[in-house]
Amino acid sequence: MTTINDIAKLAEVSRSTVSRYLNDNGYVSEDAKKRIMKVIEETGYIPSQSAKSLRTKKTGVIGVILPKISTETASRVVGGINQILQQNDYQMLLTTTSMESEKEIEFIRLLQSRNVDGILLLATNTEKPLINAIEKAALPIVALGQEFPNISSVIYPDYNATREIIAYLIQKGYQNIAFIGVGEDDPAVGIERKRGFVDTLNQHQLMINEDWIVQGDFSIDSGYDSIKEIWNKNNKKPDAVFAVTDQIAVGAMQFLKEQQLQIPKDIAVAATGASRLSQFIEPSLTVIDFLNKEAGVIAAELLIEEITGEKAIKKIIHDYRLLKRNSV
Amino acid sequence: MTTINDIAKLAEVSRSTVSRYLNDNGYVSEDAKKRIMKVIEETGYIPSQSAKSLRTKKTGVIGVILPKISTETASRVVGGINQILQQNDYQMLLTTTSMESEKEIEFIRLLQSRNVDGILLLATNTEKPLINAIEKAALPIVALGQEFPNISSVIYPDYNATREIIAYLIQKGYQNIAFIGVGEDDPAVGIERKRGFVDTLNQHQLMINEDWIVQGDFSIDSGYDSIKEIWNKNNKKPDAVFAVTDQIAVGAMQFLKEQQLQIPKDIAVAATGASRLSQFIEPSLTVIDFLNKEAGVIAAELLIEEITGEKAIKKIIHDYRLLKRNSV
DNA sequence: CTTTTTTGTGAGATCGATTCCATGTTTTGT
DNA sequence: ACAAAACATGGAATCGATCTCACAAAAAAG
Numbered sequence: 001m002t003t004i005n006d007i008a009k010l011a012e013v014s015r016s017t018v019s020r021y022l023n024d025n026g027y028v029s030e031d032a033k034k035r036i037m038k039v040i041e042e043t044g045y046i047p048s049q050s051a052k053s054l055r056t057k058k059t060g061v062i063g064v065i066l067p068k069i070s071t072e073t074a075s076r077v078v079g080g081i082n083q084i085l086q087q088n089d090y091q092m093l094l095t096t097t098s099m100e101s102e103k104e105i106e107f108i109r110l111l112q113s114r115n116v117d118g119i120l121l122l123a124t125n126t127e128k129p130l131i132n133a134i135e136k137a138a139l140p141i142v143a144l145g146q147e148f149p150n151i152s153s154v155i156y157p158d159y160n161a162t163r164e165i166i167a168y169l170i171q172k173g174y175q176n177i178a179f180i181g182v183g184e185d186d187p188a189v190g191i192e193r194k195r196g197f198v199d200t201l202n203q204h205q206l207m208i209n210e211d212w213i214v215q216g217d218f219s220i221d222s223g224y225d226s227i228k229e230i231w232n233k234n235n236k237k238p239d240a241v242f243a244v245t246d247q248i249a250v251g252a253m254q255f256l257k258e259q260q261l262q263i264p265k266d267i268a269v270a271a272t273g274a275s276r277l278s279q280f281i282e283p284s285l286t287v288i289d290f291l292n293k294e295a296g297v298i299a300a301e302l303l304i305e306e307i308t309g310e311k312a313i314k315k316i317i318h319d320y321r322l323l324k325r326n327s328v
Numbered sequence: 329m330t331t332i333n334d335i336a337k338l339a340e341v342s343r344s345t346v347s348r349y350l351n352d353n354g355y356v357s358e359d360a361k362k363r364i365m366k367v368i369e370e371t372g373y374i375p376s377q378s379a380k381s382l383r384t385k386k387t388g389v390i391g392v393i394l395p396k397i398s399t400e401t402a403s404r405v406v407g408g409i410n411q412i413l414q415q416n417d418y419q420m421l422l423t424t425t426s427m428e429s430e431k432e433i434e435f436i437r438l439l440q441s442r443n444v445d446g447i448l449l450l451a452t453n454t455e456k457p458l459i460n461a462i463e464k465a466a467l468p469i470v471a472l473g474q475e476f477p478n479i480s481s482v483i484y485p486d487y488n489a490t491r492e493i494i495a496y497l498i499q500k501g502y503q504n505i506a507f508i509g510v511g512e513d514d515p516a517v518g519i520e521r522k523r524g525f526v527d528t529l530n531q532h533q534l535m536i537n538e539d540w541i542v543q544g545d546f547s548i549d550s551g552y553d554s555i556k557e558i559w560n561k562n563n564k565k566p567d568a569v570f571a572v573t574d575q576i577a578v579g580a581m582q583f584l585k586e587q588q589l590q591i592p593k594d595i596a597v598a599a600t601g602a603s604r605l606s607q608f609i610e611p612s613l614t615v616i617d618f619l620n621k622e623a624g625v626i627a628a629e630l631l632i633e634e635i636t637g638e639k640a641i642k643k644i645i646h647d648y649r650l651l652k653r654n655s656v
Numbered sequence: 657c658t659t660t661t662t663t664g665t666g667a668g669a670t671c672g673a674t675t676c677c678a679t680g681t682t683t684t685g686t
Numbered sequence: 687a688c689a690a691a692a693c694a695t696g697g698a699a700t701c702g703a704t705c706t707c708a709c710a711a712a713a714a715a716g
Contacts, residue, residue, distance in 0.1 A: 001466070003672055014696040019674060026675090027694050044464060046441045050381040051672035054701045059378065061421070061442075070407035070621070072400070079398035082424055091442065093389070094422045096410055113374045114389075114419065136372060138329070250608060276548075276603075280578060282610045293398070331702055342666040347704060354705090355664045379702035382671045662713065669707105674700080682693070 002045045010043070011035040022047060053115055062303065063093045063111030065104055066122040071218075071247075072275040073292050074122070077144065080296025081120060088304050090117070101125050101185075105133040112137060118303045120144060125185045140306040144299040146188050152306060152314045154299040158188050158272075161288045161320045162196025165270050166242060168286075170204050172328055174240035174268050177201065178212035180226045180252065181244050193244045193272065212238050216248050223251025231259070239267055240328070246273035246287055253281065253327070269327040283326035290320050330373045338371070339363040350375060381443055390631065391421045391439030393432055394450040399546075399575075400603040401620050402450070405472065408624025409448060416632050418445070429453050429513075433461040440465060446631045448472060453513045468634040472627040474516050480634060480642045482627040486516050486600075489616045489648045490524025493598050494570060496614075498532050500656055502568035502596050505529065506540035508554045508580065509572050521572045521600065540566050544576055551579025559587070567595055568656070574601035574615055581609065581655070597655040611654035618648050 004022075008015045013032050020026040021036045028036075039045070053059045062085055066074050078094070085092050093116060097103035104123060111119055118140040123130065126146050134141055134148055143153035169177055179197050184190040194213075201208050211233050216222030223243060231237065243249035249271035253263060261267055263283050271278065274289035295318045302314060332350075336343045341360050348354040349364045356364075367373070381387045390413055394402050406422070413420050421444060425431035432451060439447055446468040451458065454474050462469055462476055471481035497505055507525050512518040522541075529536050539561050544550030551571055559565065571577035577599035581591060589595055591611050599606065602617035623646045630642060 001672095004674095005672075008696095015673080016675080016696060016698095017694080020695090023674080027692085029694060032694080046437060048382070048672055049442045050378050050387065051701090052674075053378040054376070054382055054672080054703085055674045057701085068407075069410060070400075070403045072398075072403075075398045075400075075403040078422075079396075079424075082397060082422070086424070091438075092422050094406075094410070094420050096407075096414070109374060110419075114377045254608075277605050277608055280582075280605055281608050329702095332704095333702075343703080344666055344668095344705080345664080348665090351704080355662085357664060360664080376702055379671090380704075382673085382702080383704045385671080658716085660713100660715070662711105664711080665709085667708085668705105670704085672701105676697105676699085678695105678697085680693100680695085682691100684691070685689090686687100 002043045004045075004047065006043065007036065007039050007045050010039040057115070059115045059117055060089060061091045061093050061114065061116045062300075063095065063107070063114070063116040063119045064122075065095050065097065065107045065111070065119065067097050067099050067124045069094065069096050072277075073273060076292035077122065077296035077299075080293035080298075081300045082296075084297050084300035084304065090304070097124075099124060101127060101130065104130055108133045108137055108141075112139060118142070118307045120299055120303055123148070126187050127185070140303060142299050142303040142306065144295060146186075147315065150313060152302050152312075152316075154295050154302065154316045154318055156188060156290045156295070157317050157320050158192035159196045159199075161272065161290070161322070162193045162242075163200045164322055165272070165286070165288050166197055166200040167204075168322065168324070169240050169242065169268060169270055169328060170200070170206070172268070174328075175206055176209070176212070176236070176238045176240065177206070178209075178227070178230050178238035178241040179214075179243075180223060180241065180248050181213070181215050182217060183215060189244050197242060209236075209238075216243075216251075218245055218247060220247050220251035220254075223248035223253075224255045225251075227252040227255045231255070237267070240264075241267060241269055243269070243271040246271040246275050246278040246285060249285055249287075249327075250277060250281060253285075264326070264328050274321075274323060279325075286325045286328040287323050288320055289323050290318065294319070330371045332373075332375065334371065335364065335367050335373050338367040385443070387443045387445055388417060389419045389421050389442065389444045390628075391423065391435070391442070391444040391447045392450075393423050393425065393435045393439070393447065395425050395427050395452045397422070397424050400605075401601060404620035405450065405624035405627075408621035408626075409628040410624075412625050412628035412632065418632070425452075427452060429455060429458065432458055436461045436465055436469075440467060446470070446635045448627055448631055451476070454515050455513070468631060470627050470631040470634065472623060474514075475643065478641060480630050480640075480644075482623050482630065482644045482646055484516060484618045484623070485645050485648050486520035487524045489600065489618070489650070490521045490570075491528045492650055493600070493614070493616050494525055494528040495532075496650060496652070497568050497570065497596060497598055497656060498528070498534070500596070502656075503534055504537070504540070504564070504566045504568065505534070506537075506555070506558050506566035506569040507542070507571075508551060508569065508576050509541070509543050510545060511543060517572050517600075525570060537564075537566075544579075546573055546575060548575050548579040548582075551576035551581075552583045553579070555580035555583045559583070565595070568592075569595060569597055571597070571599040574599040574603050574606040574613060577613055577615075577655075578605060578609060581613075592654070592656050602649075602651060607653075614653045614656040615651050616648055617651050618646065622646070 123146040216226040272288045278285040451474040544554040600616045606613040
């Protein structure tokens with residue numbers, strides 16, 4: 001491999017001059033420049049980032065920690081992050097936790113050892129060990145999707161958005177609304193959305209039927225199973241169901257269709273999350289769109305701000321949109 | 329930041345001993361081990377990968393170049409890659425070209441400067457400059473989706489799979505089949521799939537109607553526009569349409585439904601690519617499933633093999649599956 | 657009881673860049 | 687014409703690890 005020393009020798013200048021040329025700082029004569037350029041061209045020399053980073057303490061790499069890459073939400077967010085990072089000449093080191101929360105902590109350490117300039121964390125929990133790991137970390141971290149003390153974060157308006165969509169259901173005349181949620185270790189999805197649901201029902205003096213509140217995970221299958229559970233539990237059936245993710249809703253719709261139920265005539269379905277699927281399934285799903293790509297963009301911008309100075313901790317509550325479609 | 333020197337001093341041993349401890353090679357007494365362990369624990373020391381890589385010429389990072397992250401295909405492939413890399417303690421540096429082919433070359437250089445141990449290239453073209461860049465690169469590269477000379481690659485059976493699905497259409501009684509393709513700069517999708525289509529029609533002595541062969545890009549919208557173009561062009565309408573991607577097919581279906589056509593009664597639709605959407609759209613799409621995640625797994629395994637010895641260039645033609653569903 | 661062998665440790669070179677500083681040469685200002 | 691400023695260059699330290707080698711002490715072998 002050719003190094004800066006080889007270039008220096010071939011171009012008959014010193015290592016320092018080559019470095020000055022490469023980084024375009026300090027003085028380099030036209031003559032020397034030309035020679036160096038020529039030699040670099042001929043040898044196909046590529047500077048070693050490892051050596052550079054060792055000296056400068058900067059890698060130009062941002063670590064991204066996410067639960068799972070192969071979900072539409074994740075890939076949208078990553079798309080947004082990527083766009084900003086690329087604009088700012090950063091690269092993205094991607095790690096996925098496969099929903100194992102210990103890995104989030106492990107990766108924070110690992111990314112630090114890789115000397116990344118900052119971390120974007122799409123967290124699925126806010127447990128104490130994770131908080132500790134974040135506080136101990138000596139580099140900028142921005143969280144997306146959950147809120148953490150002492151670091152900047154971009155959070156989705158889980159509570160308010162849920163309130164709006166539930167209110168919309170009620171306004172449309174649905175009174176018996178079922179809820180398919182997820183575990184509470186994910187505060188944003190598991191707690192906030194449920195709180196939005198419960199509070200809105202209470203506000204409208206609607207009865208909350210515990211039999212109609214079930215818990216799935218994030219999968220289509222769990223949506224199917226959850227609504228089935230509701231269906232088999234009781235004689236009285238809901239006339240609407242809200243699912244905390246659109247994947248869950250898709251599974252639920254599958255079951256409902258199998259029961260020969262008309263959506264939304266017999267039962268309305270609404271959810272959070274605007275995947276392609278939610279748009280093209282029939283009937284098209286009424287959902288909350290959290291504009292994931294945008295959120296990724298904002299989070300990345302926040303992180304870069306923080307890397308390049310700006311110490312302020314910012315909490316940004318991201319925008320959302322209620323997409324009224326045909327399932328309600 | 330604490331370095332190995334600090335640890336050495338605090339544990340009252342030499343730098344070398346700490347290094348031996350960290351890498352678990354050479355002799356370290358139990359006593360020294362204990363002291364080092366304690367100091368590391370107390371200080372929260374994290375070794376610098378930059379320094380390590382500078383010495384060892386290994387980073388434990390694999391570069392992945394892909395056209396676009398936010399497609400289902402890409403995220404499935406990346407999921408598969410990630411799984412294998414994680415198992416082998418590699419990290420993934422992700423770059424996206426946004427379909428700009430010069431960027432593929434740029435990123436090959438960039439990733440080299442980052443001293444990645446290998447590159448996984450999901451290419452969308454096989455132009456000369458790209459081939460040159462690959463040949464000049466002095467590190468293992470594995471391509472996925474397109475074939476390149478002199479490097480290992482995992483390729484999809486574009487030709488054979490297309491033949492099978494077209495044959496299936498014919499067998500089902502469809503004789504007037506339209507084709508929505510993409511540009512020929514993408515040989516795998518643009519040329520091979522078209523060739524499979526044409527050859528199969530010829531083999532069955534079916535007329536190839538040039539008016540029924542149009543070109544879109546990879547988007548849903550282009551599917552809509554393409555089938556519309558076919559529809560408005562001619563008095564005679566096809567009774568089936570094959571699209572080279574399921575996204576295109578979804579767009580086409582949208583148009584066909586708007587024309588009050590029954591799928592598959594009035595017109596059958598088939599495509600390549602088994603997205604979630606293709607499964608849940610109505611009617612569910614008959615497609616070729618290229619098992620993208622699996623392909624990612626195999627490509628990653630191939631690359632790791634190549635990094636750890638094994639010099640053989642392998643061309644692997646990946647498996648596929650014809651999913652017979654309701655759109656045919 | 658010597659001779660090997662094994663165990664344990666540290667000094668110092670090295671990887672490939674950046675950067676401070678010293679030194680010399682031009683150019684500019686007055 | 688002479689001091690000051692600008693230009694140009696190279697030497698050498700440095701970043702934080704690895705790793706070869708030399709050397710000494712302890713254990714095993716003869």
